[in-house]
Amino acid sequence: MSPISxxxxxxPQLALILITIIWGGTFLxxxxxxxxSSPMFFVGCRFAVAALTLLLISLKSIxxxxxxxxxxxxxxxxxxxxxxxxxxxxxxxxxxxESAFLTALYVPLVPILMW
Numbered sequence: 772m773s774p775i776s777x778x779x780x781x782x783p784q785l786a787l788i789l790i791t792i793i794w795g796g797t798f799l800x801x802x803x804x805x806x807x808s809s810p811m812f813f814v815g816c817r818f819a820v821a822a823l824t825l826l827l828i829s830l831k832s833i834x835x836x837x838x839x840x841x842x843x844x845x846x847x848x849x850x851x852x853x854x855x856x857x858x859x860x861x862x863x864x865x866x867x868x869e870s871a872f873l874t875a876l877y878v879p880l881v882p883i884l885m886w
Contacts, residue, residue: 798867
Protein backbone atom coordinates (compact mmCIF):
# COMPACT_ATOMS: atom_id res chain seq x y z
CA MET A 772 0.00 0.00 0.00
CA SER A 773 1.37 3.42 -0.88
CA PRO A 774 1.80 6.06 1.86
CA ILE A 775 -0.85 8.27 0.20
CA SER A 776 -3.62 5.68 0.38
CA UNK A 777 -2.58 4.68 3.91
CA UNK A 778 -2.75 8.24 5.21
CA UNK A 779 -6.04 8.93 3.44
CA UNK A 780 -7.58 5.81 4.98
CA UNK A 781 -6.66 7.08 8.44
CA UNK A 782 -8.01 10.58 7.82
CA PRO A 783 -11.59 9.77 8.88
CA GLN A 784 -10.39 8.19 12.13
CA LEU A 785 -8.14 11.14 12.89
CA ALA A 786 -10.96 13.57 12.11
CA LEU A 787 -13.26 11.66 14.47
CA ILE A 788 -10.67 11.77 17.24
CA LEU A 789 -10.15 15.50 16.72
CA ILE A 790 -13.89 16.22 16.75
CA THR A 791 -14.28 14.13 19.92
CA ILE A 792 -11.52 16.10 21.64
CA ILE A 793 -13.16 19.39 20.64
CA TRP A 794 -16.61 18.14 21.77
CA GLY A 795 -15.23 17.01 25.13
CA GLY A 796 -13.40 20.29 25.56
CA THR A 797 -16.62 22.25 25.23
CA PHE A 798 -17.84 20.79 28.53
CA LEU A 799 -14.75 22.17 30.28
CA UNK A 800 -15.19 25.51 28.52
CA UNK A 801 -18.85 25.81 29.50
CA UNK A 802 -18.12 24.84 33.10
CA UNK A 803 -15.38 27.49 33.26
CA UNK A 804 -17.65 30.12 31.68
CA UNK A 805 -20.25 29.51 34.40
CA UNK A 806 -17.89 31.21 36.85
CA UNK A 807 -18.68 34.46 35.02
CA SER A 808 -22.29 34.04 33.92
CA SER A 809 -25.59 32.45 34.85
CA PRO A 810 -26.45 29.25 32.96
CA MET A 811 -29.44 30.55 31.00
CA PHE A 812 -27.73 33.84 30.08
CA PHE A 813 -24.77 31.85 28.76
CA VAL A 814 -27.04 29.55 26.74
CA GLY A 815 -28.94 32.57 25.44
CA CYS A 816 -25.70 34.18 24.28
CA ARG A 817 -24.63 30.94 22.56
CA PHE A 818 -27.95 30.72 20.74
CA ALA A 819 -27.88 34.41 19.77
CA VAL A 820 -24.39 34.10 18.28
CA ALA A 821 -25.40 30.92 16.43
CA ALA A 822 -28.59 32.52 15.09
CA LEU A 823 -26.76 35.63 13.91
CA THR A 824 -24.02 33.55 12.27
CA LEU A 825 -26.53 31.35 10.45
CA LEU A 826 -28.54 34.38 9.40
CA LEU A 827 -25.48 35.99 7.85
CA ILE A 828 -24.33 32.77 6.16
CA SER A 829 -27.72 31.79 4.73
CA LEU A 830 -29.28 35.19 4.03
CA LYS A 831 -30.01 34.34 0.39
CA SER A 832 -31.76 31.05 1.15
CA ILE A 833 -33.94 32.49 3.93
CA UNK A 834 -36.02 34.55 1.49
CA UNK A 835 -38.48 31.68 0.92
CA UNK A 836 -39.15 30.97 4.62
CA UNK A 837 -42.83 30.93 5.57
CA UNK A 838 -44.43 31.80 8.89
CA UNK A 839 -45.07 28.07 9.43
CA UNK A 840 -41.35 27.35 8.91
CA UNK A 841 -40.44 30.10 11.34
CA UNK A 842 -42.85 28.74 13.97
CA UNK A 843 -41.49 25.22 13.60
CA UNK A 844 -37.93 26.50 13.90
CA UNK A 845 -38.80 28.46 17.03
CA UNK A 846 -40.45 25.41 18.61
CA UNK A 847 -37.42 23.25 17.86
CA UNK A 848 -35.12 25.99 19.14
CA UNK A 849 -37.03 26.24 22.43
CA UNK A 850 -36.77 22.50 23.02
CA UNK A 851 -33.05 22.50 22.25
CA UNK A 852 -32.54 25.58 24.45
CA UNK A 853 -34.31 23.79 27.31
CA UNK A 854 -31.98 20.80 26.85
CA UNK A 855 -28.85 22.95 26.72
CA UNK A 856 -30.14 25.01 29.63
CA UNK A 857 -30.74 22.03 31.92
CA UNK A 858 -27.38 20.56 30.96
CA UNK A 859 -25.64 23.87 31.67
CA UNK A 860 -27.42 24.20 35.02
CA UNK A 861 -26.26 20.67 35.81
CA UNK A 862 -22.66 21.64 35.07
CA UNK A 863 -22.78 23.83 38.17
CA UNK A 864 -23.07 20.77 40.40
CA UNK A 865 -21.33 17.86 38.62
CA UNK A 866 -17.94 17.51 36.94
CA UNK A 867 -17.76 18.14 33.20
CA UNK A 868 -16.59 14.57 32.60
CA GLU A 869 -19.79 13.18 34.16
CA SER A 870 -21.92 15.57 32.13
CA ALA A 871 -20.16 14.53 28.91
CA PHE A 872 -20.63 10.85 29.79
CA LEU A 873 -24.33 11.30 30.52
CA THR A 874 -24.79 13.32 27.34
CA ALA A 875 -23.03 10.69 25.24
CA LEU A 876 -25.36 7.98 26.58
CA TYR A 877 -27.90 9.00 23.95
CA VAL A 878 -25.84 7.09 21.37
CA PRO A 879 -26.56 3.62 22.79
CA LEU A 880 -29.89 4.56 24.40
CA VAL A 881 -31.73 5.84 21.31
CA PRO A 882 -31.76 2.45 19.49
CA ILE A 883 -32.74 0.70 22.71
CA LEU A 884 -35.61 3.14 23.35
CA MET A 885 -36.73 2.91 19.74
CA TRP A 886 -36.86 -0.88 20.01
